[in-house]
Amino acid sequence: MVEIADKGAGVLKKSRYEEAGVNIDKANALIEAIKPIVTSTFKRGVLTEIGGFSGLFALDTEQYKEPVLVASTDGVGTKIKIAIMANRHDTIGIDLVAMCVNDIVVCGASPLFFLDYFSTGQLENQVAEAVIKGIADGCKEAGCALIGGETAEMPGLYQVGEYDLAGFVVGVVERNKIIDGSEIGVGNVLIGLASNGIHSNGYSLVRKIFFDELGLKIHDEIPGFDGKTVADELLVPTKIYVPVVLHLLKAGSPIKGIVHITGGGFFDNIPRILPSSCKAVIKKGSWPMPPIFNFLQERGDISKEEMFRTFNCGIGMILVVPEQDAKDVLFQIQAMDEKAFSIGYIAPRKNEEPQVVIENI
Template sequence: MESYSESYRKAGVDITAGYQGVKLMAPHVERTMIPGVVSGIGGFGGLFAPDLSGMREPVLVSGTDGVGTKIRIAQLLDRHDTVGVDCVAMCVNDIICCGAKPLFFLDYIAIGKNVPEKVAALVSGVAEGCVQAGCALIGGETAEHPGVMDAEDYDLAGFSVGIVDRGDIIDPSRVRPGDVVLALPSSGLHSNGFSLVRKVFHVEHADLRAHCEDLGESLGDALLTPTRIYVKPVLAAIGAAEVHGISHITGGGFYENLPRCLPEGLTVRIEKASLRTPPIFKLLQETGRIPERDMFNTFNMGVGMAVIVSRETADKALSALADHGCPGYVMGEIVPGEERVVLC
């Protein structure tokens, strides 16, 4: 007998819409299938058998995050196929910081009213993020929340699990004075600071679709640009050079995130003139009259990831990054000092 509940539908939850959503998302999930996937979608748990050959002491590494209030931009534009990339990126870009390769991802969608096409669009973005990260989407959950969320509202979160050999874990103890700090360019704001962004640009009343000369595109397109995923280029750099530290520049900007990959007694000295900052940051700062310190303490300022390498292998790292579509550049160095981050 087909599963259906008229009483549940009258309460605001249409379980048949959920089944239709699974059918629509299936082709997107299929794109992410990699060796190791044991189960398809629809089971009670996602099964994955990792290849441990060549690993002496494998360590699992996990990361979880959501998209944050950037989702409001997607809702205002009625465009839902990009924020899934952000969701994956915020998780896999974290676990790569210790050198772990992402294996699989699971998502969670809470939505006011389950519209199968909207849910499928959200999952298509998640699948695209998984493809970019080289991991599998092995499960997820969509929960309809009538009476708790408005019909048009939703939230998206997820988590990823990766693996690294214990001897290859990248931790702050590796960083030395004289090391070079490489900047990996961001695609824009990524998925951080959007409560401030939405306030500055008055997004609830702004024409997000109008072309903006300062940006070369509409404000909406600039704000909705997906977070860059750094997994493949960073893994290539790790294989080619002596990588001593990696920092994902998210909410908290330079001042919060760079110290997370530093031992005590060392300072990251950044040359501000070297930074290649996209125009959205200048527009944001000028429109909101935001002090420079706050910009660097909230946003990535064009640097989505910082990779600390030995000076002798910096060129090898840059070459590996470029070969994988991520043209990094030198933005600073590690020096002795008690002040954790210095911008000069």
């Protein structure tokens, strides 16, 4: 705490900035506390320590003939509300990293480094440290370095105990190995990589159903979930798909397109990579839907169409591969102890047809 001597009164008083709600000393103490957490993510290429004005990363240009940098930014939406309600802050950072790195791996990029933005009304170092620990855990899983970030204390902008997060990732891919969906063709098979829950989308609706309509509390047990509480289920961190996708690419798997199933579900995300002459046909029931989605659909009275446009419904990422390679790709994924399913195929599309069709919906 910054203290200034008041010679006239003979006492010490707070700085005017601290009176306004901003404690610079507390922020500096946080930086010192998280240094070992952050440096544990460092890898070859990191040139700076935490605490500088910017992070430096040296790209190994000898490893690439035509390196292309790939960047993405994202947040975790109102899932943060769940973490705050439950006073559990150690996994929301994993969600933050996952939402960013999953977005760049779809084009075949390897994550290089990550930066975070943590903003709050009044800094609580224990909470911030837990959040950043989660970010570091996510970075380690994704294979990228956490080389910097920003902690902003903004009294008056947030309610007491509230905070928000944003993440930024930069990765790299060889130009001739960029996956953009342009090679997708009729007959290709859709392989779905299993999600481990809701991930980080649709939480405004989830909160409405759980708390407003069903009247459940954050630590209440969910009926039919074998003792799992609302917090247990809703705070399962978003799955990071970087290791499995990069392993497949390194092994030479002929992946023609990759879709991250985030906000907009199947209907809005799959068309982002499809040629206009193609449509994706999804075989509903070809994978086991986690119980949380059945619960939300039934208790929230959500139509099947809306379920597939709001949630991942058990599939967090989709790979498009040639039919003759589908079994081998599935075998490789399962050999990594990951769950994957053949969930559909690419068919020809007429101009007036939708680009996503879900059978038996």
